[in-house]
Amino acid sequence: MKFSADRKKLSGALNQVQGITSRKTNLSITSDVLIKATGSELVITANDLETVFCGTYDADVESDGMISINSKKIFEIIKEYPDTQLPVNEIENRWVEIGEGNIQYHIVSSDCENFPETPIIENITFIEVDSIQFKKMVDVASVIGFSPDEKRIYVLGALLEKVTEENGDLLRMVSTDSRRLNCIDIPYSGDFDPPEETIIIPKKGLSELSKFIDSQGTMQIGVKENHFIAKKENEMVMIKLLSGDYPDYRRVLNTESFTPIEINRTMFFLMMKRMSILVSEDYKSVIFNFKKNELVVTITNPEIGESKEEFSISYTGEPFESAFNPKFFMDAINVIKNDTITLHVKDSRNPCVVQGSDNTQLICAIMAMSV
Amino acid sequence: MPPLSPPSRAAILREKQPHVITGLEAILHSGRLPNALLFTGNCNTGKKEAAHLFAMSLNCRAPGNKDASAEKKEPLAPCMHCVSCKKRVAGMHPDVIVITPEKEKIKIAQIRDIYTIISSPPHESAQRMILVVDAHTMNPEAGNALLKILEEPPPGTFFILTARDLSGLLPTIISRCRHLRFQATPMAVMIRELQKTTDAAPEYTAIAAATADGNMEMTRQFLNLDAACTTDWIRRRQWLIAAISQLIQNGVRGITQAGPALFLAERLTRDTGELEMPLTLINTWLRDIMVMAHDPEQVVNKDFFTQLQKISDSLPGTRAAQWIKALNRAEKRIKSNATPRLVLESFFLELSSVPTGYTI
Numbered sequence: 001m002k003f004s005a006d007r008k009k010l011s012g013a014l015n016q017v018q019g020i021t022s023r024k025t026n027l028s029i030t031s032d033v034l035i036k037a038t039g040s041e042l043v044i045t046a047n048d049l050e051t052v053f054c055g056t057y058d059a060d061v062e063s064d065g066m067i068s069i070n071s072k073k074i075f076e077i078i079k080e081y082p083d084t085q086l087p088v089n090e091i092e093n094r095w096v097e098i099g100e101g102n103i104q105y106h107i108v109s110s111d112c113e114n115f116p117e118t119p120i121i122e123n124i125t126f127i128e129v130d131s132i133q134f135k136k137m138v139d140v141a142s143v144i145g146f147s148p149d150e151k152r153i154y155v156l157g158a159l160l161e162k163v164t165e166e167n168g169d170l171l172r173m174v175s176t177d178s179r180r181l182n183c184i185d186i187p188y189s190g191d192f193d194p195p196e197e198t199i200i201i202p203k204k205g206l207s208e209l210s211k212f213i214d215s216q217g218t219m220q221i222g223v224k225e226n227h228f229i230a231k232k233e234n235e236m237v238m239i240k241l242l243s244g245d246y247p248d249y250r251r252v253l254n255t256e257s258f259t260p261i262e263i264n265r266t267m268f269f270l271m272m273k274r275m276s277i278l279v280s281e282d283y284k285s286v287i288f289n290f291k292k293n294e295l296v297v298t299i300t301n302p303e304i305g306e307s308k309e310e311f312s313i314s315y316t317g318e319p320f321e322s323a324f325n326p327k328f329f330m331d332a333i334n335v336i337k338n339d340t341i342t343l344h345v346k347d348s349r350n351p352c353v354v355q356g357s358d359n360t361q362l363i364c365a366i367m368a369m370s371v
Numbered sequence: 372m373p374p375l376s377p378p379s380r381a382a383i384l385r386e387k388q389p390h391v392i393t394g395l396e397a398i399l400h401s402g403r404l405p406n407a408l409l410f411t412g413n414c415n416t417g418k419k420e421a422a423h424l425f426a427m428s429l430n431c432r433a434p435g436n437k438d439a440s441a442e443k444k445e446p447l448a449p450c451m452h453c454v455s456c457k458k459r460v461a462g463m464h465p466d467v468i469v470i471t472p473e474k475e476k477i478k479i480a481q482i483r484d485i486y487t488i489i490s491s492p493p494h495e496s497a498q499r500m501i502l503v504v505d506a507h508t509m510n511p512e513a514g515n516a517l518l519k520i521l522e523e524p525p526p527g528t529f530f531i532l533t534a535r536d537l538s539g540l541l542p543t544i545i546s547r548c549r550h551l552r553f554q555a556t557p558m559a560v561m562i563r564e565l566q567k568t569t570d571a572a573p574e575y576t577a578i579a580a581a582t583a584d585g586n587m588e589m590t591r592q593f594l595n596l597d598a599a600c601t602t603d604w605i606r607r608r609q610w611l612i613a614a615i616s617q618l619i620q621n622g623v624r625g626i627t628q629a630g631p632a633l634f635l636a637e638r639l640t641r642d643t644g645e646l647e648m649p650l651t652l653i654n655t656w657l658r659d660i661m662v663m664a665h666d667p668e669q670v671v672n673k674d675f676f677t678q679l680q681k682i683s684d685s686l687p688g689t690r691a692a693q694w695i696k697a698l699n700r701a702e703k704r705i706k707s708n709a710t711p712r713l714v715l716e717s718f719f720l721e722l723s724s725v726p727t728g729y730t731i
Binding site for chain 2: 026028049111241
């Protein structure tokens with residue numbers, strides 16, 4: 001195999017796959033990228049057995065072939081290479097020569113036959129979504145993370161499903177860690193007909209996906225058997241789905257008997273920020289005391305001290321007390337961009353459902369803590 | 372990842388473990404894969420090789436192997452050339468998950484990791500294998516964690532557990548597995564193989580192989596063939612047998628001296644770790660004393676025949692059996708982290724004491 005390609009383009013492509021190839025798996029070859037040269041194209045593949053990236057780029061290919069080479073090292077070499085064109089040549093015994101003239105690298109590559117197979121994508125109908133909206137969706141879902149020893153499928157992954165509303169079908173993504181839940185809807189065009197009812201996409205893959213979504217144009221997404229696929233012009237990401245059940249999240253979002261309270265976003269955010277100063281690993285809860293037209297928020301941390309703030313709100317219902325984690329409110333408000341937000345509350349046992357005032361597409365629910 | 376066998380090793384395995392191969396081929400023929408297989412047998416009897424061969428045959432992509440149920444005589448014969456086989460030989464297959472003991476124990480965290488892996492379907496093969504090597508080293512917590520997935524693995528996933536014997540396994544695990552027993556390598560085959568690499572006398576090779584009870588690794592150490600082992604086991608064996616005989620004979624004569632017994636315990640525990648070999652030697656020696664009385668032909672330590680005869684004649688037959696029991700107890704205690712030196716002191720004192728109810 002021998003080719004030469006634009007250094008910037010290659011560097012950009014390899015930059016996107018560093019997250020995938022740096023993940024530790026039980027196969028050493030997953031830290032490699034597979035570079036395949038055919039005709040006048042390069043196909044670059046990275047695969048960590050969960051997330052697969054596949055991109056096609058133009059190149060001057062002198063002879064066809066395939067190499068599997070350490071992703072991190074080739075990326076660093078390409079980044080530091082001074083010329084605009086980067087020549088790569090596979091010589092015998094899996095040695096790869098990178099560069100020419102004054103600068104020459106000899107890198108040992110591994111047997112490309114051992115590279116994990118890329119899933120075959122055929123006969124699949126894609127739907128089209130706006131890139132900005134889709135990126136927002138993926139980012140909102142990734143806000144809620146998981147701890148390294150987490151085993152629950154519905155915490156490890158986010159749910160993707162189709163919802164039918166009055167003004168057409170929407171694509172919905174739900175993400176939770178059992179203490180809070182984010183739910184976001186975006187419009188799409190096309191015919192979405194997933195083979196399985198519950199599609200659970202691992203959050204690890206979603207954070208890789210987010211890096212690869214452009215800030216303009218549209219993207220195509222689809223689901224086939226075990227994979228979620230997102231593609232743009234020349235690049236594609238495939239994420240292996242998780243199999244398992246997803247709990248009925250709609251119960252959490254049902255705010256029928258709840259009282260809505262409108263609050264200024266910035267004011268509330270700053271208050272939560274001030275409250276979170278006193279939060280520590282053992283004392284995370286802030287007490288919300290809903291009174292008539294007034295909200296009194298207090299935090300008591302025996303290790304540090306206490307704080308109290310009063311906030312006038314338009315609440316006329318029964319007074320009650322509830323406890324929440326202020327960090328969760330900050331995360332929720334960070335993704336809701338409206339100037340005014342609405343808190344839906346009921347009593348100390350029910351969650352607080354946060355929404356932008358004129359925005360029904362993004363809902364964050366925060367579970368109350370028992371104190 | 373354990374090294375896989377080149378094609379010729381498959382043939383050797385067929386020769387060594389014909390029953391196992393027949394059992395595995397029957398499974399392949401029937402096309403009904405059990406949830407879990409349990410391979411038991413000594414070290415080096417080809418358990419891991421058999422497991423890998425089985426997984427390879429199940430997933431081999433060579434055209435002839437696709438319809439393995441047809442008239443093919445040997446379904447357990449992967450092609451070794453297709454992508455699937457090559458990756459497995461290289462130890463690079465994403466659908467082969469091997470769990471090996473970490474610091475001599477399989478821990479619950481390792482079993483929990485399996486849950487994460489199997490929450491998504493196999494990557495590229497039809498049947499994913501989860502190989503739990505030395506399953507007897509699982510602590511009860513890990514064993515119980517394994518039970519649930521062992522009972523109902525997700526589609527496209529099967530388990531193979533390997534263990535030395537059934538004793539260290541939870542009964543609930545055993546009952547969920549199809550059990551295949553690997554025979555110790557026939558002595559003749561082992562001696563033939565060893566004779567190619569050693570210049571020791573054939574008689575001594577036979578003694579070493581019999582002492583190690585078919586354990587190839589240990590036999591090689593007894594023959595000083597293991598480069599990693601610095602002890603001269605040929606000389607050490609002679610010394611140990613002489614010391615043990617001395618203890619026993621003194622005891623028989625009614626001279627109970629604590630000194631030599633305590634010294635022996637100290638000497639054996641001076642280098643930490645290496646207790647398995649001396650204990651095996653002592654075990655064989657005691658066995659020989661017992662066997663001598665009934666069938667002198669079956670004695671292992673033939674090079675000490677006259678000495679054995681002398682000891683055996685001076686002892687009641689049940690005495691050696693008691694000692695073997697005491698030795699097993701001692702081994703168990705050492706395994707459960709008792710101080711080896713104290714355990715051995717107590718055992719050697721018992722060896723050197725005057726037999727109760729026996730007069731000279």
